[in-house]
Amino acid sequence: MEFITNNLPQTLMILGVLALIIEVAVLGMSTFILLFLGISLFATGLMMNFTLLEDSLTTALWSNTLITAACAVLLWKPLKRMQDNVDNKEVKSDFAELDFVLTSDVNELGISTYSYSGVSWKLKSQQPLSAGTHVKVVKKEVGVMWVAVV
Known part of the structure; x- marks a missing residue:
């Protein structure tokens, strides 16, 4: 636990990238929750790395909560529209x-x-x-x- 708290920005960025990889590669963008969380974790880690945010677990929790909620509000409808856009052309083979x-x-x-x-x-x-x-x-x-x- 001490290792994580001493390297919190890097840990958050790694977790963010892992969440994005799982969302895109494994789940195929079928759920957006890991996408929003991955963006949030990476952004929080980046801001902590550049000392825009305090390097603490409490700051990380609140920052991720707010950024995840903001991503969900801003990106939900455009991503849902993109997901509903299905090509029904018959495949020729x-x-x-x-x-x-x-x-x-x-x-x-x-x-x-x-x-x-x-x-x-x-x-x-x-x-x-x-x-x-x-x-x-x-x-x-x-x-x-x-x-x-x-």
């Missing part, structure tokens, strides 16, 4: 260009399956297709291939 001949009938229910790359995929189609029809994958979902006549 070579996988979507797959074509094959059906071994069983296919409809919207997804009863038929097709084994591809070691995975058994459900097959679905907008219109009923009979076995022996040459089809192409037009859309993919989790565990499902949507097919249409070539």
Whole structure:
């Protein structure tokens, strides 16, 4: 504990950087709490390092409380807006260009399956297709291939 209090500014900056790394790398900016806390810890340590704030645990506590609250008030809405901005474009890949001949009938229910790359995929189609029809994958979902006549 004595080591931490003797090196409080450096300890706070290290903790701040660790909180930011965890927020960005591990949590993927899904929660903003560690982001605000990381900014606060780093800023407090920096201000203590340049003697703008007194080097004490009480000052560190109050400074982090105020800076975290200020970051939350100022940054919450812009960050939330950024997080809600989702790109819904369908991803194009070579996988979507797959074509094959059906071994069983296919409809919207997804009863038929097709084994591809070691995975058994459900097959679905907008219109009923009979076995022996040459089809192409037009859309993919989790565990499902949507097919249409070539």
